[in-house]
Amino acid sequence: MARPPLRVPRWPAAAPEGPDFAAIRAEFDVPEEFPADVLAEAADRAAHPRLPELDATDVPLVTLDPLGSKDLDQAVHLERRGQGYRVSYAIADVGAVVALGGALDAEARRRGQTLYSPDRRTPLHPPELSEGAASLLPGELRAAALWTIDLDADGEPVHVDLHRARVRSRAQLDYRSVQAQADAGSLPEALALLPRIGGLLEDRAAERGAIELGTPDQEVEATPDGGWRLVLRGDLPVEGWNAQISLLTGRCAAALMLEGAVGILRTLPPARPEDVERLRRLAPALGVDWPADAGAGQVIAGLDPAEPMHAAFLEEAVTLLRGAGYTPFDGARPEQPAHAGVGAPYAHVTAPLRRLVDRFGTEVCLALAAGAEPDPALRAVLPELPGLMTASDRRTREVERAVVDATEAWLLRGSVGRTFRGVVVEAGEDAGTVVLDEPAVRARCAGGGLEPGARVEVRLTEADVAARRVRFEVVA
Incomplete structure (x- = not known):
């Protein structure tokens, strides 16, 4: 199915401190x-x-x-x-x-x-x-x-x-x-x-x-002490x-x-056959069982987004819902x-x-x-x-993304050099995207050999509140 129409995460709340x-x-x-x-x-x-x-x-x-x-x-x-x-x-x-x-x-x-x-x-x-x-x-x-x-x-x-x-x-x-x-x-x-x-x-x-897809949403919510936090x-x-x-x-x-x-x-047009086939080929590497007679929707419905490899598979499945x-x-x-x-x-x-x-x-x-x-x-x-x-x-997507980016940088300000645990949800040749266990930050991470679904230790290399930018590098 589609996401609940016009998702409303919560009624807004004020807090004295935090991003602008x-x-x-x-x-x-x-x-x-x-x-x-x-x-x-x-x-x-x-x-x-x-x-x-x-x-x-x-x-x-x-x-x-x-x-x-x-x-x-x-x-x-x-x-x-x-x-x-x-x-x-x-x-x-x-x-x-x-x-x-x-x-x-x-x-x-x-x-x-x-x-x-x-x-x-x-x-x-x-x-x-x-x-x-x-x-x-x-x-x-x-x-x-x-x-x-x-x-x-x-x-x-x-x-x-x-x-x-x-x-x-x-x-x-x-x-x-x-x-x-x-x-x-x-x-x-x-x-x-x-x-x-x-x-x-x-x-x-x-x-x-x-x-x-059922992937958790990154949300910004007020805390009892007057600040903000990120949750999935x-x-x-x-x-x-x-x-x-x-x-x-x-x-x-x-x-x-x-x-x-x-x-x-x-x-929304049907998924391109080449995108479905690419996802099918990726499934075994991420521990996803895809029976020969099952459609993409049936396979996705049986996954648990809390499982790292399933979460990585769902990230890749976004290509099925474009247009x-x-x-x-x-x-x-x-x-x-x-x-x-x-x-x-x-x-x-x-x-x-x-x-x-x-x-x-x-x-x-x-x-x-x-x-x-x-x-x-x-x-x-x-x-x-x-x-x-x-x-x-x-405009809504741009504002929502900017709000999350600003909150990520604000939460991690002063933590450059610290290490965190997380999961790789997307990987390229020299970098990828990780989601931290805590706080619920999603950011780019430098490093070769990253594998979707793998658990990694990463070091914070940048947390720029003004630029709304957070960057990590792989430690192990």
Whole structure:
């Protein structure tokens, strides 16, 4: 499968010491403050909410997000239905508060997506909307795009319905607490079937050849003593199950768009045969068993990222997931509509508070589900979205990389000459990349003869905070 859509590692926190994250945002032209006309429009929309006629407040939805989140896009309820299941998935109706062609719309196009720094969140929409009037906060009456997806006993969709509706979330839940409840067998009613349905969806994804690398993310988080640290964090099982609900909805949205011959898909071409073959040849050297009849996705699903050689193999497997983009279409089906990571056509529609393209995708789906044609003004914007999202994605990656690089150098300042233990995850002729055991630093390392997956001792030769650069050399 693909990574959970628009991953949110944590709600930002402040700390008195550390790298200058504000300077990084300024360097990459991250828009910090909202113009006055945008704030005025947001205030008006918040003061005069438009609620749909359809009342779905009887559906006992809950939200599931990182602890402390306030921009709540999705609320879910799962139940049995005959031999199968029903997924009720409410998505914040941003189209109800952001008018096409208005000041809010223009500013959202300029930003592209919410950007999360360790110390600050730079939102797509003013907080008055994204954390208030449009967020699916518990106990509040909200406008939503309500997906009702019926699944058979194997987790395959058999019926999909989509309407604008007024909803009310019953509770705001967080991943760690829900994981503890899942482990104890005491999940709340709305999520009691999440392990079952999530597991079925994971099984069907594997059958489609979906690829999920599962490599831990390098994250910067505040420490109790007022500083920062780096951690490597993988997904909890409950995060994977929850992501499957979002991916299911994205697949249903893509099917609706393809049937209606208009929309915008998130696409990823199939892996090149030469890349798959190169990975297959590398597998024995890294202790990875690759049966002759198994696809790359099946092999990867059985690996443990905590194992050094498996981690090195997963680093190499990134080549299978290159070329992701957005594909708008209107009147003719795209030649390549699929997303190889998902193993099916897929569209972004589940995070409209935090990602620009989801609002437009949702509006297309709402029109098609009602048997209508999408607004011509909406259709006219679709070809512009790939460029806007590509620029926004690039800026987000640059900021995230700079934040981690700066934190690595800041943590290691004053430690030049010290030795550390780590694992080689990538190797060239005269240098490679290592990931340290502690702190969770990933950096270039000089030295010949490095082997992916090998444990090594390395010496810190440079930690330049201003240049955001860390370098090592092999000791043994």
